[in-house]
Amino acid sequence: MTDAAPRRGRGRPTRTQTEAGPATRDRILDAAREEFSARGYEKTSVRGIAKAAGVDSALVHHYFGTKEQVFEAAVEGAMAPALGAPETIVDGPLDGVGERLTRFFFGVWENPTSRTPLLAIVRSAVNNDTAAAVFRRLVAAQLMRRIAARLDALDAPDAELRAELAAAQLVGAAMLRYVIRIEPLASADIERIVAAVAPVVQGHLTNP
Amino acid sequence: MTDAAPRRGRGRPTRTQTEAGPATRDRILDAAREEFSARGYEKTSVRGIAKAAGVDSALVHHYFGTKEQVFEAAVEGAMAPALGAPETIVDGPLDGVGERLTRFFFGVWENPTSRTPLLAIVRSAVNNDTAAAVFRRLVAAQLMRRIAARLDALDAPDAELRAELAAAQLVGAAMLRYVIRIEPLASADIERIVAAVAPVVQGHLTNP
Numbered sequence: 172m173t174d175a176a177p178r179r180g181r182g183r184p185t186r187t188q189t190e191a192g193p194a195t196r197d198r199i200l201d202a203a204r205e206e207f208s209a210r211g212y213e214k215t216s217v218r219g220i221a222k223a224a225g226v227d228s229a230l231v232h233h234y235f236g237t238k239e240q241v242f243e244a245a246v247e248g249a250m251a252p253a254l255g256a257p258e259t260i261v262d263g264p265l266d267g268v269g270e271r272l273t274r275f276f277f278g279v280w281e282n283p284t285s286r287t288p289l290l291a292i293v294r295s296a297v298n299n300d301t302a303a304a305v306f307r308r309l310v311a312a313q314l315m316r317r318i319a320a321r322l323d324a325l326d327a328p329d330a331e332l333r334a335e336l337a338a339a340q341l342v343g344a345a346m347l348r349y350v351i352r353i354e355p356l357a358s359a360d361i362e363r364i365v366a367a368v369a370p371v372v373q374g375h376l377t378n379p
Numbered sequence: 380m381t382d383a384a385p386r387r388g389r390g391r392p393t394r395t396q397t398e399a400g401p402a403t404r405d406r407i408l409d410a411a412r413e414e415f416s417a418r419g420y421e422k423t424s425v426r427g428i429a430k431a432a433g434v435d436s437a438l439v440h441h442y443f444g445t446k447e448q449v450f451e452a453a454v455e456g457a458m459a460p461a462l463g464a465p466e467t468i469v470d471g472p473l474d475g476v477g478e479r480l481t482r483f484f485f486g487v488w489e490n491p492t493s494r495t496p497l498l499a500i501v502r503s504a505v506n507n508d509t510a511a512a513v514f515r516r517l518v519a520a521q522l523m524r525r526i527a528a529r530l531d532a533l534d535a536p537d538a539e540l541r542a543e544l545a546a547a548q549l550v551g552a553a554m555l556r557y558v559i560r561i562e563p564l565a566s567a568d569i570e571r572i573v574a575a576v577a578p579v580v581q582g583h584l585t586n587p
Contacts, residue, residue: 201422211506250525297505297558298419299453307561315561335555336575343551349542353515354525356543363537367544371579 196234199224203235203245208291211241212302242295243305249288252308261317268321269337269373273365276341280349281361293350310338322376337375344368396535404442407432411443411453416499420450450503451513457496460518469525476529477545477581481573484549489555489569490532518546530584545583552576 202224206215217238221228235241260271279285295302315334322330344364348354356364410432414423425446429436443449468479487493503510523542530538554570555561564572 181496188394224465281526288472294506298502303559306559310561323537327562332563332567332571333575335561336552336572339551339576340548341551342554343467343542343547343549346550346554347547351511351514353518354548355537355540359540363540364544367541367583368547371548371582375580 195224195226195230199226199231199234199241199365200245203241204229204249204288207242207295208288211291212295212299215242217241239301239305242302243309245288246292246305246372249285249292249307258299261321265321265377266373268318268376269371270339270369272318273341273369273372276345277361277365285348291352293346313336318376328377333375337372340368340371340375392489403432403434404440407442407449408452408456409438411439411449412457412496415450415453416460416496419499420503420507423450447509447513450510451517453496454500454513455473455517457500459561469529472586473529474581476526477579478573478577480526480545481549481577481580485573487567488553494557496510498558501554503552503571522546526584541583545580548576548579548583 193333199220203215203220206220206223210219215238217231218228220241221231224231231241234242259273261268263271280289292302292306296306315331315338318334318337319330322333346358348356348359348364398437405426411423411428414428414431418427423446425439426436429439432439439449443452468483472481488497498513500510505511505516523539523546526545527538527541528542535537552564556564556567556572
């Protein structure tokens with residue numbers, strides 16, 4: 172993939188290239204999300220995304236840049252529900268933060284619409300270092316740090332590590348329930364899981 | 380790949396096919412482990428394993444059967460250190476089982492020799508349903524059930540689910556530390572991690 176970001180409309184213009192920005196950009200992003208979900212990071216190409224969106228590859232580069240940047244944009248969109256945890260979840264009363272985060276996390280995973288792209292992201296991140304780096308940047312920057320900052324405000328020691336150990340319990344439960352689908356965890360009532368996991372998340376974040 | 384398991388020596392005999400069993404079988408298993416580690420389940424072929432071992436594909440089928448069965452044998456070997464948790468770990472005093480399991484788990488992951496094949500297994504299981512099924516069979520059958528049986532002996536409710544929630548904390552920590560390598564968790568002192576994780580594992584297993 173190239174870093175070149177040629178001006179839109181370069182080369183033989185297509186129907187879509189004559190369209191104005193946002194709609195086309197969104198269509199490319201939807202196509203990218205579908206391609207990365209279906210094939211994973213390594214097997215997806217900017218050319219394939221462009222084809223699926225019905226535009227010229229140059230237009231994909233124009234809007235997003237490299238394949239890694241298209242992936243980051245697609246992941247950011249797909250994880251928006253997960254990353255955009257309402258202020259109230261992180262910044263609400265500290266003694267309920269474990270349950271709020273746990274319910275929010277599983278709410279995103281239990282919803283098939285948000286689960287599918289998340290599964291694709293996890294698979295890509297586990298298999299490709301570039302995809303893993305994107306995952307690290309987004310999760311670390313947007314979610315972990317917000318939680319860590321909340322703990323820092325209370326002078327909790329090693330706040331970032333605590334946030335990551337809490338995330339580890341959530342990520343591991345998602346891995347075994349939704350990805351590996353080990354039973355009985357895969358079919359267990361979500362309330363039973365929340366009841367067991369929320370206190371762990373709370374403990375990692377706030378135990379002395 | 381085929382299920383046929385022709386008798387050894389079918390077709391043009393090769394130097395290796397004339398060798399007696401165990402040594403050749405082990406060489407095929409080593410080659411399989413390396414191929415699956417390097418390429419993952421989907422991209423690995425019985426032909427490629429045979430080539431790497433310097434034997435005929437028929438010999439691989441003869442010893443192991445299908446690609447899935449070769450994978451299971453390779454995984455079983457690679458996970459032996461993890462699955463073969465000494466009796467003392469699972470069956471020792473219950474009030475220390477969380478720390479014993481946690482130290483054992485990270486001991487396997489911190490050792491580069493045992494970590495490499497485990498990474499390959501996790502990557503394959505996350506990306507391929509057949510590989511995930513093999514992973515489920517081995518982990519569920521060999522480790523989870525032993526732990527659950529230990530808890531059942533104490534009439535702990537939903538012992539298997541408890542064992543899996545404990546495993547989720549361990550698996551999630553391994554994912555973020557060794558696979559995604561999110562900081563500060565990836566570089567944190569292992570004793571700090573054990574200190575935070577062991578009580579969680581203990582709690583999942585034995586809390587009322």
